Amino acid sequence: MLAEVLLLARKDLRIERRAKVALGQVAPLTLLIVVVFAFALDANAPLLEIGAGGLYWVAVLYGGTLLTQRAFELETEGGNFDDFRMSPIKVHSLFLGKSLSLFIQICALELVLTPAVLLLYDVQVTDWLLLIAAGVAGAVAFSVCGVLWGVMAAGLRVRSTLLPLLLIPVLAPVLLAGSRAFETALGIRADAGWSWTSLMFVIAAVHTVVGLAAFGFLLEEN
């Protein structure tokens, strides 16, 4: 099964390497969002410093939704889900493979966004370990939620507007937990940053269990 998961993730990442959508389009767009937030808040330095964690995760949320949409457009446009159903690849592997590739893409996005937020909003990291753990936890939670809800909207005519409507309420707790954990890591708030990070892992675990149970069922209908 691990070989299948890696194979599927590699397939998505190879397509991404050739098309360069994540780093070529989505990452610059999220950077633009970070800059636009500064315009909207009148480049108010204290306000940007306080809101840095939340603004960072809103940008990740936006970029991640676009990446999720793209991950499923690739499959539905070519009718690939039919091929997957006929292939000996297990549905669990498909769920985990797509989650892994999405996780890597979101991590790449975070690697671009983090220094941008640190520099543009002029914030200092006080706990690097927490910052990295929260970033990874958020990416894991985002990727499994994205794949589960992405397959729900896949193949439908209005999926581009439906997916954010379905996904954002589900990801709201991740946004909240990520923001709080980042605020602690950036020394803005003396709060239970690790508890919020753990909450993101719990959300990821719940969605992984639900995803493994329901993915095959949803895939049948594509």
Added chain:
Amino acid sequence: MDDSKMTATPLTRVLGILGIVAGVLMAVLGLFVSPPDVVQGEAVRMLYLHVPSIWIAYGSFVLTSVSSLLFLVRSRRREDGGRHYDRMAGSAAEVGVVFTGLTLITGMLWGKVTWGTYWQWDARLTTTVLLFVTYLGYLALRRLPADPIVRGRRAAVMALISFINVPIVHYSVDWWRTLHQKASLSVGRRPEITGEMYWTLLYSALTVTIVGAWLIVHRYRVIRLEEIRDEENLKMLISSRRHERPTGSAADGEVS
């Protein structure tokens, strides 16, 4: 007119009349019989609409989840492909969303009087608005143009996942420190209110349940009628296309 082509039946008419009568009595009890609260004064009367509304919303979402589960489990074994369960899930969710919306509106009005603001980003309010938006998404998914069985299966899975929010909303006041007061009535805990207020609240819950049930039955029948209309339209279109065929050149043998 044939009953199967109407949204009302003798039973729903009785339920509707009962709902109106019970509603009037609920207004009398809530506005005149029940005393004002020692702390909140007259504002406490909002309780009789606010609390039963969220109970009915919870109940509707339970019905949506159970129907969705039955749809997933039994759809292949039923002649109608489980459409009955799908309709039940959809109608209950619609009513649930309406009552969640009502809870939010009454809560905001109540909040303005007691807290001095319409909205506070506290755990109960935030989780309730997320519940509302999640089920709006569920209803949007149900409205999409797709094969009814495909759409039904996806909606059923979504309904089961979305239900996770219901206990989170209910227990949010216990799990987090919030501005919102604890549950007025809760299993295994002494009620926060007593006397006329307690009985008026229970009576209001019964009244709102009747109204909710009436709305669910009607919505179920409206959905069924929409399906009949679509099936008849489809049959009519197929029939008209069949009638067109003999006039075509291929049928006359003009083109080989």
